Amino acid sequence: MRLMSLLLHVAGLIIIVVVALSGSPRSFAVEQPSDIPAWLQAHVGEGDGQIANVVLRRARALYLQKVSQGAVNNPCYFAMDATRPAGFGRRFYVICEANQTFRAVPSGHGSGRNVPGANFSNGIQCAKNFSNAMDSKLTTGGPYVTDETVTRFKGYYRNASGKFVAFNRSFVQFDGEGDTANARPRAIGGHPAAVLRVACLRKDPDSNYANKDGYVPFGKLVDYAAGRSNGCTSWSQSDAAKIIPMMKEPSTLYIYPESGDIAAVAQAVKAGRSPSRAGLYWNASCLKQIRAPKFWPKETLEPVLVQYKKDHPAPPPRPTPICKGQ
Template structure:
């Protein structure tokens, strides 16, 4: 049997994702208590679209994973008491399990003098799909491959520990079609910051001169992302294990039409009051501004990391 390259195997699935939304089957009794507008519950419209997307792909044989994902980016990421809101949902209908976890939204950017499409930590006001925008894009996705990469060393219990972070790539269509080009996916909200170069020639991650990056481990689960869905390390490990060699669907709310209808359709009431009118920035609108800003503000030449003290 001939095996098609991965991009061609994805084409039928992506074509299916592009179909108009359809109503999902009736919500089963076990899932009903999890449907609502409170923190940790999923709004009816978000669940309906997420289930319909997953069921279409299951019926067509494109996805066999019994679990699927949804995210409601109109909900607050930070609650009034300072805790993180639970707005990313893991739903497994075969085992009748529902889990709600936190997830960051895209930070956006402030291109001073051109456009300000930045977002605060609590509620997202700006959405869009332009490359370089750092914005969340609502719509249909399917999970693809997972890649794990070295992010640097940090000190833990007196020892140098490598941070190996896995990234789950998303594929999309229409508004989300450039997810791969934008490197949009899911990962743990951790990084190594304030790096210097530590001599460790025995490390498999050492450069040609025998140095490795060493810095501080930062957990930004309560912060924002570059447009990806970012989870706590524990949640990320569980989510990634669910899609290992078994892709599934992800639906992120709101889409562009939902943003235009804010105040008439569903939107989290608290966030809508906080942000006023939300806005969707398209690639056609924002792309030229980002390109212009990059041309007018070229990055400084890359400099090597400083040598760590005591070397």
Template sequence: MLPKTLHLTVVATVSALLLMASSALATERSEDIPDWLQNHVGTGEGKIAPVILQRARLLHQRKLREGAVSNPCYLAMDATRPSAGPGGEPGRRFYIICEAEKSFRAVSSGYGNGRKLQRANFSNGRQCAKNFSNAEGSKLTAGGAYVTAETRTSFKGYFTQSGERVPFYRTFLLFDGEGETDNARERAIGGHQARFLKWQCRFQKPDSPHADDEGYVPYGRLVDYTGGRSNGCTTWSEEVSAEILALVEGNPTTLYIYPESGDVDAVAAAVRKRQSLVQAGLYWNAQCLNHIGTPRFWPKRDLQPIINAWRDSLPQYTPKPLPICN
């Protein structure tokens, strides 16, 4: 086994070489980017960083060649961007790109909020993501290559709308990953509407297909967390969620999420050495980097045992039935 200091040096060197190779390949292909799309490239609000667009396009082109997808549109996400824009509106860090239609949209999306455990604090703040991981149960975002898969719609409970109690259903779009993200299904990683039902009580509705053995259904308050944090999934507003689901239902496409583990490690190393990211050929949103200090990627091999031990330490819990609604 290599000494720890030597191991870290090897990891940093390999990460830097991979980033240089990726950057060189992306530069070769950057000339293929049409002029109308070049107008959306940049680091400002509503723009997509060059490295993210280049990698997203390369992933989409590769999957088209492989026959894995035929959808002319593709998706990308920049998880280094802040949750709120300059005016306090949800920050735009998710991209829907349809080159055939010359269409580019930058919309809001959530990132993983993580956990704060006794042995490890890998939680993220509301504005910027500092921690990333591919460990199951980490509730963190893992950057890399994905392909959208099937959808699953589930009943969440009843809520009040226009004075009536109506059911709330939420559709979940599954992702299939590769490489470090190949455990996306194990982690239940995908995309869905940024709303959940906070249960408060239950009421009798025996005619509901969702009623329990006693004829009760759960009732709660609908909470919208558009642009905020999630359990590691990609989350969108109600409008954007409907648009994306219509775009990929039965017609999968690619999704590239930045940053990957190598990006996080390389940026962290540059920050510690007080190097300029631009001069080092690296990218991170400047506002968030200033906010979080040094980002960190928690590999599954390191974090999974901590999460599993925490789970094993939890006492047995039997959920209590919801109170009856007034």
């Protein structure tokens, strides 16, 4: 019934789909304001918890395009505005038109790196640098389709009450096209903003996760929900627990800005023109902080990173020590 409702809704919007099939995501801006349902239009804006007009239109057109192609049948779709402040700023969007729900939550952006010959690191609050280069640890804007979810055991940690808790982290793989086409080899996806820093191996032969010698990894759980990611889309653990199950059925994710948007805004800033007056969008507070954004194409950045890796080979792995006093 849910799928039938969705298909009927899409049928009523067939004109939008025809427009979507005619070009790239940026061509979807030809849609008219009346194309957006009134309940959803009420969430459009640049305030906290709202979604910018261009971000919604591209995300919606991408979703309708993939539905019409039979690529997705999820009743919900997703979007992210990486020009907005991170931390507790709500800039990741869950949109379910079938039941008319809209939710905005915080999400992280790629931290980037600072290596000899190229400094493309990002601050915690605002992203200045973007790239689709391998090992860049940067966010790439554009169209994605969510794919399989893999959950892996990472180890144990002590919670606030002192109890040993198993930490299993889920990862949703994204598949992209265009600039985002290498999302899979880059291991770009969505996951909780938490990592277990394994310190030692603890004896626990009764654990289902114990190795053949009866040991399990043990360490400290680090929550970085207010920080940056390695280029993936990260959410708080509580938000991830709601969002990841919604991605079990493939759907679409549109991340703004794309490389063309970045170049256009940078050009406007260089010319001393206001991006908004030029018909371009970038979050005003972050633009003031970063001055101008930059996209680093993989063709430019990857040779630098390959050379850096050659000059700085990783040390040989060390065996994990046995825990003492645990």
